[in-house]
Amino acid sequence: xxxxxxxxALGALCLATTAACATTTxxxxxxxxxxxxxxxxxxxxxxxxxxxxxxxxxVVVMNGGSVAEVSALLxxxxxxxxxxxxxxYGDSEVPGRxxxxxxxxxxxxxxxxxxxxxxxxxxxxxxxxxxxxxxxGFRAEAGFATRDDLAKIGAxxxxxxxxxxxxxxxxxxxxxxxSYAMLRDLGKIFGVSDKAEKIIADSxxxxxxIEKKVADAPELKAMLIIPGMAMGDQFSSVGDNGxxxxxxxxxxxxxAFAGASENMFTNPSKEQVAKADIDALVVxxxxxxxxxxxxxxxxxxxxxxxxxxxxxxxxxxxxxxxGPSNAVAVEEIAKAFHPxxx
Numbered sequence: 001x002x003x004x005x006x007x008x009a010l011g012a013l014c015l016a017t018t019a020a021c022a023t024t025t026x027x028x029x030x031x032x033x034x035x036x037x038x039x040x041x042x043x044x045x046x047x048x049x050x051x052x053x054x055x056x057x058x059v060v061v062m063n064g065g066s067v068a069e070v071s072a073l074l075x076x077x078x079x080x081x082x083x084x085x086x087x088x089y090g091d092s093e094v095p096g097r098x099x100x101x102x103x104x105x106x107x108x109x110x111x112x113x114x115x116x117x118x119x120x121x122x123x124x125x126x127x128x129x130x131x132x133x134x135x136x137g138f139r140a141e142a143g144f145a146t147r148d149d150l151a152k153i154g155a156x157x158x159x160x161x162x163x164x165x166x167x168x169x170x171x172x173x174x175x176x177x178x179s180y181a182m183l184r185d186l187g188k189i190f191g192v193s194d195k196a197e198k199i200i201a202d203s204x205x206x207x208x209x210i211e212k213k214v215a216d217a218p219e220l221k222a223m224l225i226i227p228g229m230a231m232g233d234q235f236s237s238v239g240d241n242g243x244x245x246x247x248x249x250x251x252x253x254x255x256a257f258a259g260a261s262e263n264m265f266t267n268p269s270k271e272q273v274a275k276a277d278i279d280a281l282v283v284x285x286x287x288x289x290x291x292x293x294x295x296x297x298x299x300x301x302x303x304x305x306x307x308x309x310x311x312x313x314x315x316x317x318x319x320x321x322x323g324p325s326n327a328v329a330v331e332e333i334a335k336a337f338h339p340x341x342x
Contacts, residue, residue, distance in 0.1 A: 041188050046135055046164035048147070050156045055190045056129030060107070061085045062144075063116040064133030067092075067101065068323035072183055074100050075199055075324040076192050084109060084125050086117055091285050091317035093328045112143055119145040127155045129189070134163035158185070160322070175246040176207070176326045183324060199324060206327040207250055210334045214252035217338040220279035221256040222248060222307075224320075227294040228286035233267055240266040244282070244320050244329075251333035252341075253280060278305040280337045281313035284320055291315040312337060 041052045059078070061070045063086035070087040071094075073079060079100065084107030092098050107125050112118045116137065122130065122145040130150055132138060138147045138157060147157045160182065180200045187196025224239035238257050239245075242264050245255045256276050260266040268276075281298060285291040292315065299308035307313060314336035319329035335342055 039191070041191075043158070043185060043189060045158050045161065045185075050158070052156060052189055055081075056127075056156070057081055058083045058126060058128045060117065060122065060125050060127040060130045061087055062130065062132040062137045063087055063111070063114075064137055065115075066133040066322070067318050068179070068182065068321060069131045069133060070101055070104070071097060071318065071323045071325065072186055076183070076186060076190065076195055078186075078190055078192070079104060081129075081190070083107060083127065084117070086111060086115070089318050090287065092325075093317060093319040093332065094325050097318070097325075114142065116144070118143050119149065123149065123153060126153060130155050130157050132157070132159045135159045136163075156189075158189070173241045173245065174243040174322060176203075176243065176250070178243065179322050179324065179326050182322065203324075203327040207330050210327075210330050211250050211252075213341040214334050214338045217252045217341050220253050220312075220337050221277050222253045222280040222282050222333075222337070223256050223273070223276065223278045224248070224282040224284065225298070226284040226286045227291070228288040235270070235273055236265065236267045238266050238268055238273075239282075239284075240264060243322055243326070247320060247326055247329045248282070248333060250330045252338055253282075253333055274302055274304070276305075278302070278307045279312065281305075281307045282320070282333065283313055283315045285315055285317045 039053050039055075043050050043052070059073070059081045061073070061082060061084070067087045067089045070082070070085050071092075073082060074097070082104050085101070085104040086106070086109070088101055090098065107117075107121070109117050109121045109125075117125075119140075127150070130145075136142065137159060138144055138150075140146050150157050160178075180203070183196045183200055184193070187193040224244050225235070226237040226239070229237040239255060240257055240260050240263055245258050248255055256278055257266050257268065260268065281295055283291050283295045288294055295313040295315070299305070299311065302308055314332055316329055316332060319325040319332070
């Protein structure tokens with residue numbers, strides 16, 4: 001299935017998978033942090049091979065609306081490698097994450113109209129590794145430095161594998177495995193594979209424990225909506241095909257609008273929303289002054305929902321997207337909608 005990532009076009013979060021091929025790497029670990037690795041390491045990304053003779057030390061993280069990449073780098077303990085970060089979200093389920101991101105250097109770059117780093121500014125940063133949330137971040141016609149431009153100054157480049165085709169498309173509906181794939185890629189590139197595998201194993205263990213708890217719980221239907229991202233129509237930011245479907249499924253919840261279209265977001269009419277069986281509501285905070293009020297406004301509008309009658313909702317932010325914190329979202333949803341299982 002081809003899923004069109006409306007999110008990128010809206011300048012919100014680009015959810016994508018990274019499935020890359022790499023040479024085998026080894027690392028010696030001191031505590032949780034790998035201190036050495038076998039180089040060179042070769043990563044295949046978007047159909048091209050990129051070889052790393054050593055771990056990157058001047059990393060630039062492009063925006064694309066995502067925080068998945070910068071959050072993954074921070075989770076891997078690589079924040080000191082970043083010389084310029086354009087990603088921010090303003091909220092997080094991970095304690096301290098917002099402040100960590102805010103404290104990163106920005107390179108004092110004047111961002112373009114897409115709120116991202118233009119070509120000349122990028123070249124001036126002299127990076128040795130540039131991460132974009134999608135391959136469109138390297139388009140010359142959009143005013144960005146291309147992969148070839150960056151290769152000429154000694155910088156390798158990386159974008160999520162499923163966002164390597166046409167701008168605004170992904171090859172399949174993302175799952176939590178895509179978050180793990182990105183962590184594994186970055187682990188290999190920076191010589192911290194042991195750390196990446198520990199983060200993944202901890203997440204898998206945490207999610208498996210939640211799945212076990214909710215295995216016998218009644219499955220609920222939920223609507224996911226990002227009120228702060230709606231473009232004109234009230235329901236244009238209702239989640240359809242996205243990583244959230246896998247996250248919700250592992251929490252014992254089904255997305256009521258999954259498969260309504262081939263898009264990441266669907267745009268149901270008010271009548272369709274009114275007729276839907278909504279047992280629970282997932283509100284994603286994106287620049288909203290009051291997400292609880294957003295939930296209550298929907299309950300007031302659709303009092304016939306079981307979700308409205310029971311006031312059953314949860315507010316999430318970055319954990320519902322691609323990134324290192326999907327286990328947090330699974331746990332928050334499960335606890336909110338199946339409290340008797342805990």
